Amino acid sequence: MKANNISSEFNRVLSEKIKFIQQNAQKRKSIYGEEQLKRPVSFWTKNDRLKNEIGKEFTIILRTKGCNWALGEWGGCSMCGYFLDANFEDVPATHLINQFDYAFNDKINALKQDNNNYILKIFNSGSFLDENEIPKEVRKYIYNKILKVAKIKEFVIESRIEHITSEKLEELREFFDSKYIEIAIGLETVNDYVRSNYINKGFLFKDFKDTLKRCKEYGIGVKVYLLFKPLFMNEHAAIDDCVRSIKTLIELSVNSISINPMNIQKGTLTEYLWFQNRYRPPWFYSLFKCLKKSLTQKNLINVRVLSDPSGAGTKRGIHNCLKRDCENSAKEILKSFVLSQNLSILDQKGYECTCKKKYNLQKVFY
Ligand code: SF4
Ligand SMILES: [Zn+2]
Structure with a gap:
């Protein structure tokens, strides 16, 4: 089956369920007025890991028409509720620039x-x-503004692979000869079965590898998003899937790997199953285990491993027992690891909570 010139496999039952839930959520979605379309969804600055140092991130979230995959006939990914932020109609170029x-x-x-x-x-x-x-004119406007700011050493955008064409890579290269550019791609897992049947991502690993090769030809870095604990997996399977993905991506020399532990977004199949107690977001213990199992300190010379989980320490995000000391300690350890890229931080004792016993008993069932 084909979608947007990308070879792929779909699970029709999964896709129809996602679409049904999404359509119900859309009925409660806000309609954005002109003034709202002239403002970004949000923006912030905070500490972050740069390629070779600790620095700061400046993140801007723009409100656009929305992801073509989520708006299309296949209904988008099983964990993604971003369509609720989207406008569905085209957002004029002048508003995007605003x-x-x-x-x-x-x-x-x-x-x-x-x-x-x-x-x-x-x-x-x-x-x-x-x-x-x-649109192209907005891309170029943004590129022109950024390239004049010397303090901005790195520039990251996100894209599905069907839009990462040679022409657009060449355009990026022409603008930014001295800045490091990374395109973040939601591969989620190297396992095609999991990506197609649990996530509904709509492309195969071989399509990703072709895109990676194309980016390398133009000297553009690639950051890969991995989804930690997709639907229908227990903790054990999630660790195995992510360890395999990390190891494979290191072999392929991707530049950055960003691990996104599942968070329960509104209007998604994930939320639907979570409400029915048929899914639990991952435990921090599992994420730490996965990082330790898949990485060596030597790996981290060539690849940057990131994780900035949404909703961390809450029931909708990655969490242990929800006791404040337990969650804060785990969040702090993860943050320190990401900023320093020092694996030994994951061995720090932190807050020793009784929930570890419960986790060890549950991890194969839930
Ligand atoms: S996860 Fe990405 S590709 Fe999937 S529906 Fe959301 S925005 Fe689109
Ligand atoms: Zn605990």
Whole structure:
């Protein structure tokens, strides 16, 4: 079966269920007025891991028409509720430029005066390189603004692979000859069965490998998102799947791996099953186990491993027992590991909670 020129396999039952739940959620979705379309969804700065140092991230989330995969006939990915932030109709180029300028102008002076170097991330809960979301003139406007800011050393965008064409890579290369560029791709797992039947991602691992090769030809870095504990997996299977994915991606020399532990987003199949007690987000214990099992300190010289989980320490995000000391300690350990890229931090004792026993008993069932 074919979708957007990408060879793929679909699970029709999964896709229809996702679409049904999504359509119900859409009925309760807000309609965005003109003033809202001139403002980004959100933007912030905070500490982050740059390629070779600790620095800061400046993230801007733009509101666009929405991800073509989520809006299309196959209904999007089983864990993704980003369509609720989308406008569904085209957002005019002038509004998109306003959104960017609003965030950029708000932070640019502080950024220039800061001693830290920055990584700028522009996300749009879809694909930055999809012309239907971000037209060419907007892309070029944004590129021109960024390249003049010396403090921004790295620039990251997200895209599904069908939009990562040679033409768009060449355009990026032409603009940014001195900045490091990374395209973040939601591969989620190297396992095609899991990606097609549990996630509904709509492309195969071989398609990703072709895209990776193309990015390398243009000197553009690739960051891979891995979904930690997709639906229908217990903790044990989630660890195995993610360990295999990390090891494979290291062999392929991807530049960064960002592990996204599942968080329960509104209007998704994941939320539907979670409400029925048929899914639990992963435990921190599992994530730490996975990182220790899949990485060596030597690996981390060439690959950056990131994880900034949404909803961490809450019932909708990765969590242990929800006791504040237990969650804060786990979050702190993860943050320190990501900033330092030092694996030994994962062996730190932290808060020793009684929930570890419960976890060890449950992990194969839940
Ligand atoms: S996860 Fe990405 S590709 Fe999947 S529906 Fe959401 S925005 Fe689209
Ligand atoms: Zn605990």
